[in-house]
Amino acid sequence: MPERTVVIASSTGLHARPAKIFVQAAAKQGMPVRIRVGEGKPVPANSMLAVLALGATHGTEVTLDAEGPGADEALDSLADLLARDLDAEETPHG
């Protein structure tokens, strides 16, 4: 099964706004995507509660997996998202 391992770049971790952006993007992929921390249990990437409960902070290494046609492209785009500092983009307050 295709996988991507990526380090969380957002300064607040996979939390608040970054979690929302990631879950939203994962839900838009045409296939189920899963996410795990290390060798932990993979959880559905389209579930806000499951993603939050991973407790992934800035610098945590997470692994994404998906299967089916287009899986590689889906994983690339999601991994790219996590590798960016989503807090720094369009910060609240301005």
Place this chain on the structure above:
Amino acid sequence: MAETLKGLGVSPGRAAGRVCRMAAPPELPAPAPVADADAELGRALDALRATAAELAERAEKAPDADARAILEAQSFIADDPGLHESVEAGVRSGKDAAHAIDEACAHHRRALLAAGGYIAERAADLDDVRNRAVAAVLGLPVPGVPTPGHPFVLVAEDLSPADTVNLDPDTVLALVTSRGGPTSHTAILARARGLPAVVACREVSEVGEGTWVSVDGLRGEVEAGIGEEAAAEIQRLAEAERRRTSTSRGPGRTSDDHPVKLLLNIGSAADLAPREVDAEGVGLFRTEFLFLDRREEPGYEEQVAAYAAVFRAAPGGHVVVRTLDAGTDKPLPFLGLAEETNPALGVRGLRVSRVRPEVLDTQLDAIAEAARQSGAEPWVMAPMVTTVGEAADFAGRARARGIDRVGAMVEVPAAALRAERLLRELDFLSIGTNDLSQYTFASDRQHGDLADLLDPWQAALLQLIADCATAGQAVGKPVGVCGEAAADPLLATVLVGLGVTSLSMSAPSVPAVRESLAAHSLAQCRDNARLALGADDPGQARKMIVPGW
């Protein structure tokens, strides 16, 4: 027939409108037998989807980015496929919709709490989703802040931070709570937003939904049953008053030109974004806002950048920085502090440096570097200083880094009693009236039944402030007040009369305080101070200064 209800005025200003009550969280009825599991599941999921849709709609209308992010996250939680699966499992095992939602939320709540740290704080968002969805299933009013579609006076028992994040300043005219005190979240929020507020107004729980009321946040009075026309007239006058004061400008002065610096309480550079308020600097920069929600200590570089941003943005470049004020009452996961049975009396403020000295050292390094980069000369003070020895140690560490103006917050009576000795080690004092009240009157800041003891007009509190101010005057060193008491326009005259040299408050409070000082001479301020110190209770103090109060 209009009826006057008394409470404690905590945020000045007048407003009038219809009462809207905040509904309590729904209570679960006894479990009901389920005849048709498919239909029951449909009811449960419909309630969750409706909740998600409503939260998403409110997110779009949210007043600022922070509130929007919280509401969007909540909407996602209500729509979460994992949550829906748990609800389905519950219904399939024979539970009714309300109980299935309740238990599914409890299950996911445990998972969030297990993740710990700031993730655990999201449990409150899940609780809110649970309350809304359960209320929807049971046909009960939506809990939380109401959205009646017209401006209203919000009436509640008390408000939590989670409730207040969603308050829309365009529709909430004033806040009235039956509990809460002068240092409760309700009071702090109201002052930050410039909303008139009355707390500890017990009888307000008897006022019916939709009743026309007027609120006087200075006198602490609510008039119920005034009628729509009277309300419109009060709103018109209040609006004219707001327009008039919003144009007020210039440094703080009594009518005979005695200067009193008017400063701002802020949490980050964002609080200094261009706005109408004219102030002479920042009197309290609460640095802990940078540290909240963090599992790891913010690094040196990040701190330098955040502090330099504030130094550059501050009016006149004047900033009083307070070093990290955390403890088991305001927990920060990365500090790893041991649990305490009595956090308010435990390791907090400067005391954290006893167990984690390197956190303060890094912060002082970062403040000094930010000062170099921005060319500012910040004043730096420590919270919860209690003894002269602590003050001397803190001053030594700050001065070793080239920080020239070092001071202390006076929040503990022990420090106030030794103000003269503290000022031998320090350059200034800043009185935090909220904590000084709590510790002088042995009354928890959030305790709704002790609001009268936490009234900043209490003479014992004013006596301690007077002692600090006198010690400052003797050696020509500044003694300011940065607690919420500084925002009370009438009390501000008392504080100035006691010898306080600066008043620091949230931005919306500045114009009214400036006007109040400009209307009093220094001699009148001293008279007010003498009267307030001589009074036996806060009510008497106010009456002596303003006849007919």
